[in-house]
Every structure is written in structure tokens, then in C-alpha cells.
Amino acid sequence: MFLKVALLILRKDVAIEAKSREILYTTLFFAVSCILVFSFAFVKEGRAVEDAAAGILWIAIAFAGTLALGRTFERERFGETLKALLLAPAARPAIYLGKLLGVVLLLCLAELLLVPLVALLFSAALFVRPALLAGLLLAGTVGFCAVGTLFAAMLVRARTRDVLLPILLYPITVPVMIAGVRGTAALLASPPDEQVATMWLGLLVSFDVVFVTLALWTFEPLMTE
Template sequence: MRRFLQVTWLVVRKDLRVESRNKEMLLTTLFFAVSCVLVFSFGFVRGGEAIEGSASGVLWITIAFSGTLALGRAFERERHHDALRGLLMAPVDRPAIYVGKLVGVLLLLAVVEALVVVMVAFLFQAPLFRHGWWLLTLLSLGTIGFASVGTLFSAMLLRTRSRAVLLPVLLYPVTIPVLIMGVSGTFALVQPEPDLVLARVWVSLLFFFDIVFVTLALWTFEPVMTE
């Protein structure tokens, strides 16, 4: 387990180091997310009033779109110069490489979500911070569920030519339940009378889905990466 965590940390640190130098994924994902929220705000906010329930939908659709963009790039730097082969040749548990890549994506999405939540709360006049811890739990679990499947698919599609097209085609049908739970849970929190019982149900379901998705991804990563 110690070695597993060491390898995970090595991969995360390497990705953060590369990202800190070129900021390629961070800037493109942030720019896309901000554009997304702005465009939605013009569609769903009229006279300073947002359509009821639109804030939760906009929040999660922005996370899904910008997350897809980030996931599409997650393994790109491993593809260039065949660095992935170097990683896979290393005598390590390959799932540790997967977890390292997943943590990198999650950290990136955490930064994006911090900005998106503030923007949605401001532009849609949504009381997102009224139950901040619940929202944080929903966002964390929803993002883990979405990114765990996405990271696996991103790795799977690395050797295919049309990966940019295939990633969303494969990813959304599988992660739709996670997004629906995220939207429903967030809506339960921001409606005029917050329904914490319902929010708890969605959190529990998200937790269950996360366990299933992460377990399956860890289990399938090794065979998926073997040619």
C-alpha cells in the first residue's frame, strides 16, 4: 500500500509540475467553464431573476463540459513522445498510475469548480453557500464519479484516432446518473425551502456510484492498458 501511494504521489507531482509550467489544461478548462456559465446566464436570467432550478443545472452541465475537456487532455502528455510506454514499463501497480492521473484531474476540476460555484451563485442569485458543506460533499462525490469513469475512458481511448469524439460519446451515457444526482441534490439545497433529507439521499446514492465506478476502474485499468 505504501508503494502504491508513493507511485500515485509521483504521478500527481509530475502532472502538477508539468501543469504549473505550461498551464495548458488549467487555462483552457477555466476559460471554457467561465464562457459556459456566462452564456447560460444570458439564456436563463431575465430581469435579474433566474429561472427556477436553472442554477443547479448550469452548475453541473458546466462541470461536465469542462471536465470532459480536461479529461480529453489528461493522458495527452503521456501520449506525446510515447511517455505512456515508459510509465507502463515501470514495475508498479498500474492502478496506482490511474489513481495518480485521477487525482490530477480532480485537483484541476476543484479549481474550476471553485470559480464556477462563485459565478453561478452570483449570476443566478442562487443560495449555493447556504448549506456549504452539503454542496461541497455533492460536488466532491459527483466529480469523483464523473472523473473516475472519464479518466479510465481517456486512457482507453489513448491509442484511437477519433478519441476526441469518442470520449463524450462513451462518457455521458455512463455518467448521466451521476450528473442527474448532482443536479437533483443541488436543487434540493437551493430551493426556497431546502430539503436536506432529499439531499442526503442523493449524497448516499452518489457515494454508492462512486464506489462502483472507482472499483471497476481500478479493476479494469490494467487489462485496458495491456495491448
């Protein structure tokens, strides 16, 4: 039942997004412009500074993720459907899970384009250990979105939500950024440092476990008036 509700909500979000593709396109465009802006800071004499590719990739994901998180709930607010969603006879944590899956899916789609782009533009050897990189990206995205989905949901009612989301989100997700950037940088080293990358992946997974649990646990009291 729990999973069914979550999957239903995911299906609903995917169906809406598949029709308009608004969030995917805007998020992608934003991420690509981020990469462009960062290249001015980190490219010296035609070559990117060491480890810059890892940092640029993760910052672009974080910035674009913030945008996507804000938009998914903005849509619910605009259609005044959030109340209906919360009134539905379903477990509240299941609603959270469905929303989380939707955002993660969206960001993963964006990453599918961002990673090759960064690899190409900064001639970074991102695909030497594809499985480890995919693991880092997925675990990092889940961790970032776990915190972000909860905060974005809480902020739906706040007037200043656009400003408050990054204020709340960035300090809390710093471990994700450190682990993601350092892990990816370890993969970029030649030869790739698998041990370090695996260690960071472990940290990311434990971050995910703790924060998804915490979010499932606090979603109910937070969304109750």
C-alpha cells in the same frame, strides 16, 4: 507502495500543470463561456429559471471536465511518455489512481471559481449549506472523473478520441448528473432540503465506490496490448 506510486504520478502531473497552467486556464475559460451561453437559454426577463443555477453549474463542470480529461492524456501521448509510464515497474491501477487524483484536483480548483461565479450571476443561494454542497461537488467530480479517466486512457490510441470520449462518457455518467443537479437544486430551495440532498449524496458516494473499483479492476486488461 501502491499509494506511493499514485502520489508520485499525481506530483508529476501537478508539477507539469503548475509550470504551464494550460489545462486549468483553458478549462476554466471554457466553463465560464458555457455559463454565459446557458444564461441565454435559461434567463427570462432578467431572472434565471427555477433550478437553472444547479443545472448550469453541473453542465459547466461536465463539459469542462471532458476537456480536462482529454487534455491530460493528450499530454502523455504528445510527449510519448504514456508507454514509459506503463513500462515502469509499478502496479497499473496505481497509475490510474494517480491520474484520477490529478484530474479531480484540477476540477476541484476550477469549481472553486465556478461555484461563486454561478452564485453571483444567478443570485443563487449556493452557500447556505457549504458542507453539503462541497460533499456533492466532490463526490460528483470523483464519480465523473473515475469513469472519464479510464475512458480517456483507453482512447489515447484511438484516432477518433476527441469524439469518442463524450460518446462513451455522457451516457455512463448520467446518474452523476441527475444526483448532482437534483442534490444542488434541493440545497437551493428555500428552506434548503437537507434530507433530499443527503440522499443524493449517498447515491453519488455509492456510484463512486462501484465505479472506482470497476475502473481499478479493468484498467490493467484495458491498457495491456
